[in-house]
Amino acid sequence: MNPRGEIPEWQRRLKEDVGENPARFLDHALVEYGASHTDETIQSLVVARIRGICYLEVVNAWIAVERKLDRGPRDNIISLLEERKAYLEENGERELPSFTREELRERARKRYERASRTEETAGDEDQLTAIEKLHRLRAEGGASQ
Structure with a gap:
């Protein structure tokens, strides 16, 4: 978000393309300021969300967003994303049943x-x-x- 609280156009397009806006999770103080300045609740949520990513397209979008944000790229976030990407490449993407x-x-x-x-x-x-x-x-x- 920008200072006026508006979501930038590139983030809106990304949400349309992959179904979510990773910046919503990633644009927070997750690690860089030390324990007293880290939002540990959102940090846990980000880690859980990364571990739950089921598609390479989504993990690639997360990596791109982490690199694009002013506060990134953070090594530990990129590392988690790369681990998830490797897992998906090795084990395959999850196929969800499609129901009418x-x-x-x-x-x-x-x-x-x-x-x-x-x-x-x-x-x-x-x-x-x-x-x-x-x-x-x-x-x-x-x-x-």
């Missing part, structure tokens, strides 16, 4: 039905999924939320 709207609706309906059955089968633990058991436990006040 009808398939998504059907999946949601089935999840809803399973959740409804959870309430009806309160005594039958063996048929519940782990998440259903967790929801039941929380509803009964048996686990911290």
Whole structure:
């Protein structure tokens, strides 16, 4: 962002191209000022996001943004990105299933039905999924939320 809080045009285009704006994560004091001046919350978020990148196009966009920002390129950020890029090149990009709207609706309906059955089968633990058991436990006040 610039001093007026506007997102530069190149960042808007990047979001349209790859689905996200890496500068939103990277344009922060992550490491360079020492522990007392580092935003550790955003630092953890950046590391987690980098580890979750599934496509070479996205990791390349992150590398380009890190190099373009005034505060970069930071060696440790570039290193994390290069590690992720190497992982994707070696293991391949993640292929997400593509569902039609009808398939998504059907999946949601089935999840809803399973959740409804959870309430009806309160005594039958063996048929519940782990998440259903967790929801039941929380509803009964048996686990911290």
